[in-house]
Amino acid sequence: MPRKKKSRKIGQIGTPLAPKTNRKPAPASPKRNKKTLGKPAGTRNNPEQTNSQSKPNKTVKDPRVGSKKPIPLIVDNKPKAKVAKPKFFSPAQELESIEQNERFALLLEKLDSDVALTRDEKAFVNKLTARHQELCDLLGIADEDDSPENSESSAENDLYEQFESIDINKFK
Template sequence: MPRKKKSRKIGQIGTPLAPKAKRKPAATAPKRNKKTLGKPSGTRNNPEQTSTSNKQGKSIKDPRIGSKKPIPLIIDDAPKVKTAKPKFFSPAQELESIEQNERFGLLLEKLDADESLSKEERIFVNKLTARHQELCDLLGIANEDDSAADPSEDDLYAQFESIDINKFK
């Protein structure tokens, strides 16, 4: 009996395919454009020029450089309120207004009583005391504390005469 060689051709064993002309095209879904996320590759190294004709006065800004706005490192919970400074006609008026300031007086009393002040209160007191001293120097007003700290020679002599030597033996 003659032998048959194996072949890869589909013969009677498999189901025959329909001719290409009679086949129905496979239903294909309409193509959708994918959304692109982010910038295309290479934009970091080759920044895109937005417009070649720049207006006069404006320079080309590098898109890689971010904001120059300073970032606060310490967060303050209290919002800062700006108050308008009163304008004075003379240093004497300003000096009088500093001395009449109620908040300043209360804070000085707190300091005299050795109570602690907040950071904002300390800044306020230091600023007003510096301005008060500056105005006193400008007007030629001497502090009473300075005259008591520098006793005259007569006072020193009187103090020397009143010393009891027997205490030191």
């Protein structure tokens, strides 16, 4: 088998093309639309104006995503702490907690000594005294000042009626 000698000349590789003037035009393929991912650049800061022009009565919605809650620029010195309301299993426990409340006791001492209370302190005292009175009425506890001495015998006779009058739904 004869061998060909290597040469540095570049010959034609493959078939030669016809001149451009003689070529047939390639069939025009329909252009494919690229799939777009997301919105075009700048839409966050430039809301669409076509929607606002077509519906002038509708309120303009802010297209930006995120929290609209205003951030306070000035820090208050008074932190607002939410006090969790304790849940009681019985009215007796709630009455006991009201009677053991130190703040309530101090404010009652101020009232007894005729010291002026602030609006918040007055509201707190009024709220707790009203709740204390409700619980005393519910449990059948009468004030010592208001009850006459003969009430012991009448209370013993009416124990069954008091038991019947208690509404159990209030304890749930």
